[in-house]
């Protein structure tokens with residue numbers, strides 16, 4: 527099986543007076559060292575699909591599998607990075623934020639967790655800020671912390687939901703480049719959501735283009751590195 531299989535997935539939201547189909551019968555596979563991008567306009571269902579891959583939503587129809595096994599709940603094999611700058615714990619430092627899931631989820635002892643977390647703090651060039659509280663950092667630095675925290679768990683796949691959308695244009699481009707440099711080291715698998723064509727072409731090697739109509743796939747581009 528592929529690392530991630532999204533197999534004819536439909537997801538609906540139910541409110542007190544209506545049912546909203548966020549995506550309908552969407553299928554795609556993500557493998558090995560893919561930087562797979564879900565691209566489409568706001569409201570086309572990208573975040574919903576990503577949350578389901580994260581295990582936070584259950585498909586109404588179809589199946590999502592990791593290494594052939596159906597996803598039942600969130601797991602440390604699928605770490606998520608969000609758009610919001612407030613995904614970090616404000617009463618913890620940079621290093622403590624990165625360490626936290628290693629201690630809680632991977633049950634590493636403090637010293638092991640600290641060493642591994644520090645490796646990843648260095649990878650995102652924040653060693654000088656390891657002991658700073660995250661509220662003192664810029665938006666781009668906060669997103670670096672979130673990326674380090676996700677990566678240090680060494681998940682099967684890193685799920686990124688518009689991680690750079692709230693950054694100014696220059697910082698956004700720097701972060702895209704940094705992400706590619708990080709990826710070049712270990713070729714980890716990325717599933718990345720964006721509404722920006724420019725960002726999709728920059729970040730992705732495969733792009734699934736979704737239409738504003740839920741579940742309508744316009745195109746899949748498979749060899750972006752050669753196209754761009």
Ligand code: ADP
Nearest residue numbers: 539546547548567568569570571572573574575
């Ligand atoms: P995108 O990430 O592409 O902007 P979303 O997955 O956020 O799209 O949203 C897809 C559709 O589902 C939209 O019509 C949106 O309004 C709706 N939706 C998203 N979240 C909820 C929710 N919690 N409750 C009801 N409808 C929602």
Ligand code: ADP
Nearest residue numbers: 691692693694695696698699721722723724725
């Ligand atoms: P789009 O969502 O229209 O595809 P991109 O994210 O690809 O936009 O950005 C294209 C260019 O538009 C950026 O390089 C930047 O110069 C400018 N831009 C877009 N959004 C913003 C923003 N929120 N703040 C500043 N510049 C922006």
